[in-house]
Amino acid sequence: MITHNLGFPRIGKKRELKKALEQYWQKKISKVDLLDQAKQIRQENWQTQHQNGVNLVPVGDFALYDQVLSTSIMLGIVPKRFQSNQSVLDTEFAIARGQSGGECNCAASDMTKWFDTNYHYIVPEITASTEICIDTAALVGQVKEAKSAGYQCKPVIIGPVTYLYLAKSTIEDKITFLPKLLEAYQVILDELAQLNCEWIQIDEPILTLELNEQWQHALTTTYQQLKKTSSKWLLATYFGRVDHLSNLVSKLNVDGIHLDTVAEQGNITEFVYSLPNDWVISLGVIDGRNVWKSDLVSIYQRISPLLNVLGSRLWLAPSCSLLHSPIDVNLEKNLNEEVKSWLAFAVQKCNELELLAFALKSKNTDDITKYSTPVLQSLVSEKRNNNKVKTAISALSTADFERASRFEQRQEIQQRALGLPLYPTTTIGSFPQTGDIRATRAKWKREELSDVEYQTAIKSEIASVIRKQEQIGLDVLVHGEAERNDMVEYFGEQLDGCAITEFAWVQSYGSRCVKPPIIYGDVSRPQPMTTPWISYANSLSEKPVKAMLTGPITIMSWSFIRNDIAREQVAKQIGLAIKEEVSDLADHGIGIIQIDEPAIKEAMPLKQSQWAKYSQWATEAFRLCSAHVSDETQIHSHICYSEFNDILASLIDLDADVLTIETSRSNMEVLEAFEQLTYPNALGPGVYDIHSANIPSIEWIKDLIVKAGEYLPKERIWVNPDCGLKTRAWPETEAALKNLVKAAQELRLEN
CATH class of the missing domain: 3.20.20.210 (TIM Barrel)
Known part of the structure; x- marks a missing residue:
């Protein structure tokens, strides 16, 4: 049984990438220094995942600013206002941050949220005159880097339909740009195959959306036209169920699919049985977007029947990239010990995969039963439950939600x-x-x-x-x-029912990191904030x-x-x-x-x-x-x-x-x-x-x-x-x- 990961946090355990980026922008370190720091973080990430039980580590999930922007750079899709003689790296940062002085006084490209997450991506810009100029040096270099370090790796790329769907375009029908995009993707897939990568992960999270017929057709066309290489393709979907598109999905020309079983609960077994019987089925069973320790016993009970049917075709993974998770709960020294016992960050989530895989293969559930005990204890903990808050919520009436007067009256007053x-x-x-x-x-x-x-x-x-x-x-x-x-x-620091961490940083965009509060119980305000x-x-x-x-x-x-x-x-x-x-x-x-x-x-x-x-x-x-x-x-x-x-x-x-x-x-x-x-x-x-x-x-x-x-x-x-x-x-x-x-x-x- 293969355990793999879709992506890992790239900021470093103590935000080393953030600091290096800002020093580079302030001209305090050189390009070489920045790239050396990035390389060190990548290698630490691969080592951490491997040591914690991930068989197939992702490569290409690392980006200096944003993975969508990195895809644009790889495709050479650069807005004309930024096309100058500066380096590829500085062009990348100019697109993300804007540029003033020199040859260009240019506004940055749009930035918006990555699906329903708090991560921001840089929106690609496509026009009728956009030309593609492929540069795979960064991705190919990272694959070679991982292989030379001895890791079994899986290149990760954003799928062409998702990329195009997310792009901003002045073309009346931007799907007409798809054929040009597919030519470029074919080159990229061929190059990765030449590196002897057994599997390539192609992320198409738009499959979780309720797509119209035009975009559904674009997906079908894409995976008909892309020619298979010697590498196998794992189609990665996440942030929701895709069984509403079961007929489309089952006919795509891929070798396996990753399914998020956490974001939306449903009958995953029925959907899996509708898929081709030679596909690898990767189940995202560990929540990649939250910090709670998994109830591995419940997961074991849910997927054991599938293992009996799928055998080695069943892979285990987090629900989505761990980009959205803090890195290591063991860095936290000041958290309440009871609350800390309920938590699992990126490192622990990798280890959860290893524990679950062992239990499924050995049929021995002792370790996962012990591991899951704090999860069950948390449900009845006094720290989670505040009857005063529950009573106040149940007492709310319609009047609590309506202003006394209309806007026009309020405006005058x-x-x-x-x-x-x-x-x-x-x-x-x-x-x-x-x-x-x-x-x-x-x-x-x-x-x-x-x-x-x-x-x-x-x-x-x-x-x-x-x-x-x-x-x-x-x-x-x-x-x-x-x-x-x-x-x-x-506000999290001042609300009861919330815990504040010391190192649980996650990336919001570029060098911007946030440290989200952990809401573990009923929320109340003890005093003015x-x-x-x-x-x-x-x-x-x-x-x-x-x-x-x-x-x-x-x-x-x-x-x-x-x-x-x-x-x-x-x-x-x-x-x-x-x-x-x-x-x-x-x-x-x-x-x-x-x-x-x-x-x-x-x-x-x-x-x-x-x-x-x-x-x-x-x-x-x-x-x-x-x-x-x-x-x-x-x-x-x-x-x-x-x-x-x-x-x-x-x-x-x-x-x-x-x-x-x-x-x-x-x-x-x-x-x-x-x-x-x-x-x-x-x-x-x-x-x-x-x-x-x-x-x-x-x-x-x-x-x-x-x-x-x-x-x-x-x-x-x-x-x-x-x-x-x-x-x-x-x-x-x-x-x-x-x-x-x-x-x-x-x-x-x-x-």
Whole structure:
């Protein structure tokens, strides 16, 4: 029985890749140094997987920035604005991060979420004139590297149909680009076969979607036209079931298939029996996206009958790439020991495969029974169950989810209270987190600073940020979030039922890593979380100061959540805690409260038939936070990097007074969704991309605001960046915001 993995975290145990990337971008290390660090991480990953029982290690899952972008580079699909004499590596980073100076002052390519995960990929750009120029040096080099180190390896590539499906295209029907793409993929597959790779993993996760006939036909055509090589092809699907496409899947010209048995529960046995009887069947039985130890006994009982039928054709794997998992729970020294006993990170998940495979082959379940005991104990633990929270949730009624008045009435009342000008300017919430701020927080956590010293330092930073915003001329100010390490982790630290780790980092995009809280039990708020800081900031200015909170869907989605109750229940528990915080802020005179929900789209089920049910409880969780406030309190929310066509109805149902969204990278194209469904409340379309160091011109910003005016009345347009400014430096931040304010002021005069 083969155990294999679809992918492994690439950031390094202590974020070594992040640090190397940022040093390279800052010109502190050379290209050679960066590539050496990357090579060291890859080799450690292969060794770790092999030592923990993975027979067939993945190669090609490693990327310096993003696996989709790496595929674009391999195919030579580079937007024309970046085609210059710079190195392939610097071109790759320019596409991801934007580029200024020299031959190019270019906006970065779009970035959006990888299916329903919190990982971001760089969206490929395809036009009618796009030419493919194959460069397999990186992938081939990694395969040779793994083979020379003695590992039995499996190259991993993103399938051509998934790649094309995810691409942004100016071609009227982008499927017409498929034949050109297949020619390139044939070359890549042939080259990998020449390296004597027995198996090649071709990832086609779009099979989990409810595809229309055109895309189904594209899949069928693709695997008819691609000519088999001496290597065998394992078609990898994940993030959901694919049995809704059973007729299509069973006819594809491949040698095996990987099935995610975790993301959606169902009768996997029936589907497996419908597949060709010479295929390898890889079952993703270990959850690749969460941190909980597997109940190996239950898995054993479920798949033992399949082993009797499939024999050596049965392979075992995680449900998806372990990219979405932290690396090693043994690094955690400060976790509660009971909670820690419930956890398994990437290293442990590999070991779970080995334990399960041994039990299945030997019919000896002693080891997996012992291993699974903490899983069963967790279900009845007092740490998981809080009757007070359960009672509060069961007592909720319809009135808890509805504002007292309609938006039009609230808008008039809020305008009288706030007195804001046309095109009011604000930011999304965070300001640059300097090294000094991070060092202050770190010293406080190490108890090298007293609480009083820490509070004094943070208040000084808040005062500085307020002064800078007043000097810039912004209309609605923020306190800058100097006390916050991360928009979700900060709240996780203060909510009961959540655990915070030290090294459980996962990659969000490029060098950006996050450390999600672990929601292990019923969630509650023991004390105010933000009110003291916001109230202090509010006391420093005559202008309104906006409070920032993270919404329940985003806290849920960007945390590792318990798997013993429904997501809906987790979201409502968090919503109840945020509701209490909103009440505190309003009671302390905060007139504008922003509840960010950037994850509302990614948390949607991948299958459209399941959207309505999700949207109902997701919007209820948000409204639970905000519905109780007076009409005078203005509720904002922020959404980023989403296909607004898919979620516009849900965004309307949130009933936020002001919604701020990402639109700058798409040049306001996302607002075209409003042609089908009018957005009835106020909107702040982002007018510049904070993920790029480029400073937007006044004319650029004015042009975007004017474009927004084609979809919305000017009285309902706010002016803001497209996201928080935490990762930017102060000089570029101040320069960009001054242009933003100047653009709004000029448009006021012109109107």
